[in-house]
Amino acid sequence: xxxxxxxxxxxxxxxxxxxxxxxxxxxxxxxxxxxxxxxxxxxxxxxxxxxxxxxxxxxxxxxxxxxxxxxxxxxxxxxxxxxxxxxxxxxxxxxxxxxxxxxxxxxxxxxxxxxxxxxxxxxxxxxxxxxxxxxxxxxxxxxxxxxxxxxxxxxxxxxxxxxxxxxxxxxxxxxxxxxxxxxxxxxxxxxxxxxxxxxxxxxxxxxxxxxxxxxxxxxxxxxxxxxxxxxxxxxxxxxxxxxxxxxxxxxxxxxxxxxxxxxx
Numbered sequence: 001x002x003x004x005x006x007x008x009x010x011x012x013x014x015x016x017x018x019x020x021x022x023x024x025x026x027x028x029x030x031x032x033x034x035x036x037x038x039x040x041x042x043x044x045x046x047x048x049x050x051x052x053x054x055x056x057x058x059x060x061x062x063x064x065x066x067x068x069x070x071x072x073x074x075x076x077x078x079x080x081x082x083x084x085x086x087x088x089x090x091x092x093x094x095x096x097x098x099x100x101x102x103x104x105x106x107x108x109x110x111x112x113x114x115x116x117x118x119x120x121x122x123x124x125x126x127x128x129x130x131x132x133x134x135x136x137x138x139x140x141x142x143x144x145x146x147x148x149x150x151x152x153x154x155x156x157x158x159x160x161x162x163x164x165x166x167x168x169x170x171x172x173x174x175x176x177x178x179x180x181x182x183x184x185x186x187x188x189x190x191x192x193x194x195x196x197x198x199x200x201x202x203x204x205x206x207x208x209x210x211x212x213x214x215x216x217x218x219x220x221x222x223x224x225x226x227x228x229x230x231x232x233x234x235x236x237x238x239x240x241x242x243x244x245x246x247x248x249x250x251x252x253x254x255x256x257x258x259x260x261x262x263x264x
Contacts, residue, residue: 001028003062004164004197005050010059012045012221019045021221022059027164027214032190032198034208034229037218038242043201044084046218047168050199051082064163081157081196084168088153093142097133097152098124100141104159127155131185147178151185167200171207183209205238210253217241 005027012020020042027033027050037043048054052063052073061068064079090109091100101124102116103109128134131151136144144152150170157165170186171179189195190211202208208215208229215233217224218241225237235248238257245260 001030002065003028004064005199006060006062007049007056008060008062010049010056010061012042012049012054013057019221020049020056023218023221023223025216025223025226027197027199029197030193031214032195032209032212033200033214033216034212035199035201035216035218036203036205036238036241038203040220041218041241042221043218044168045221047082047084047166047199047201050164051080051166052076053082078160079163081160081162081165082168083150083153083157083166083170085172088149091141093140095141096137097128097139097141097144098137100152101127101156101159104156124155124159127158128152130158130189131155132181145178146173147175147181150174150178150182154185154189162196165196165198167198169201169203171202171204179207183207187211205233205248205255205257208255219243 003026007023007025010020010023023046035043035046045054049056049061050063052068055068063076066076087109098121102120105116105120125134125137128137131154133148133151133155136148136152141149141152154167154170171182174182186200187209190198190209200212213229214227215229216226217237224241225232233248233255235246238248239246246257247260249256
């Protein structure tokens with residue numbers, strides 16, 4: 001399998017803040033990665049670098065066979081599917097859901113004068129069906145629940161048939177039912193061999209969908225552990241990542257973590 005994302009000794013500084021510190025990481029075709037870490041660990045910065053939205057201060061970044069800094073990122077970005085809270089905020093609340101999805105074909109937010117053919121609209125409907133949101137097609141984005149909006153954003157991210165799918169905290173703000181519904185949807189995509197290589201950022205092991213194959217753990221911008229999930233996601237590594245003693249449990253492909261209590 002060839003690499004779709006390669007970071008070599010990547011460092012990102014903003015003023016006096018060190019956001020990423022010499023991160024080396026490779027994502028290959030067919031892999032599904034979860035990136036774990038606490039607030040401020042560098043997860044979103046890492047995803048922005050991977051999405052060709054941010055340049056590193058030092059180090060090399062290869063995305064889909066192109067070296068960042070030597071390629072027009074505006075040609076590269078349509079090959080990357082991205083969901084994030086920042087993107088969601090830009091979607092007009094009166095936009096029809098089917099238009100939210102189909103407008104990704106032109107990498108725009110909000111329909112204007114673009115022209116779409118029947119194939120575009122058929123694909124948008126098919127993707128909404130795939131993420132179990134077809135019934136929402138004629139609703140406006142502003143009327144959706146948070147969980148419904150997340151699924152619509154995933155459909156939009158898949159609209160251009162991307163070679164790399166990046167999901168920045170897709171379960172953030174969801175209640176238990178919404179989270180479980182989203183995890184189920186992402187698990188279906190993870191098991192689909194036609195789905196692109198995927199990177200999901202999260203704070204919580206409970207949000208890791210079954211079918212995800214690898215994990216990268218960050219603390220203060222540095223890699224704590226990375227590799228196949230069954231090898232790298234250990235109690236010890238998770239405890240180092242979050243800076244506290246944790247108990248990690250796994251059952252039927254789902255994970256749960258809690259702080260280890262010291263009884264007096």
